[in-house]
Every structure is written in structure tokens, then in C-alpha cells.
Amino acid sequence: MKIFPEHAFADGTAQEISTCPILAFVSSRCQGLWHAARLLGGYESARLVDRCIDILAHDECVTPRARMMLEQILAVLSLEKVDDPNLPYMGHFACIDPLDPVVEEICLLTDGLRGVLGLNVGETDNKRVA
Structure with a gap:
């Protein structure tokens, strides 16, 4: 699957299904990841998502650099x-109201990203489950 920066992931755009769960997850949820990162970490964190998507689009696979960035995004999302x-x-x-529905959406994105990366709670920073 060829991933393009955020404009390629606009709603209504048909996407080829990736055999890589990480690429498929990022492809289908890139806008949600971007907005969640911006809400929790500001535009610096949103730019991290943009750079990660650019790397995934260029390399067409999850390189160690892209994986490190995804783990950084996960760290932002999981607070x-x-x-x-x-x-x-x-x-x-x-600034986020705990009762805001966006909190549940962020939790679902966080759990999904953690799942495709194969990490348990608190296992970012390159610590993988054996």
C-alpha cells in the first residue's frame, strides 16, 4: 500500500487495504491521530504525526524510525x-473536559495504536512484550 500525507487520507477516499496492521491503522485513523495529538500535545505533537505519516508514505513500510515516532505519538496519547x-x-x-466525548475517542485511538504496535500499558520506549 502506498501511503500519502494527510490529504490522501481524506474521508471518502478509497484506500487499498494494507497487509501491515500498523499501516492500515494509521491510514484509516490518521486524521483522528493528528487531532488527538494536537489536543493533548499541541501543534508540536501534531507535526510529529505529520512527519510520521510522511515517513510511512515515503518508505511504504514501518521502519525503526517510523516505529519510534509511533511510540512517541502513543506516549502523547496515553499521557x-x-x-x-x-x-x-x-x-x-x-484544557480538556473529562466528560467531553473526545476523551473516549482518544482512549480508543490509544488502545488501537498500542494494540497494532504490540505494546502493553506502559511499554513504550522500545520495551516489547516477549
């Missing part, structure tokens, strides 16, 4: 760094 005062995540996270 792993939210308590670090040196990072801006706490300010973004604090």
Missing part, C-alpha cells in the same frame, strides 16, 4: 509525560 513540568503537555491536557 505518559503529562506530569513533566519541562514539557507543555500538562497545559493542553488540563
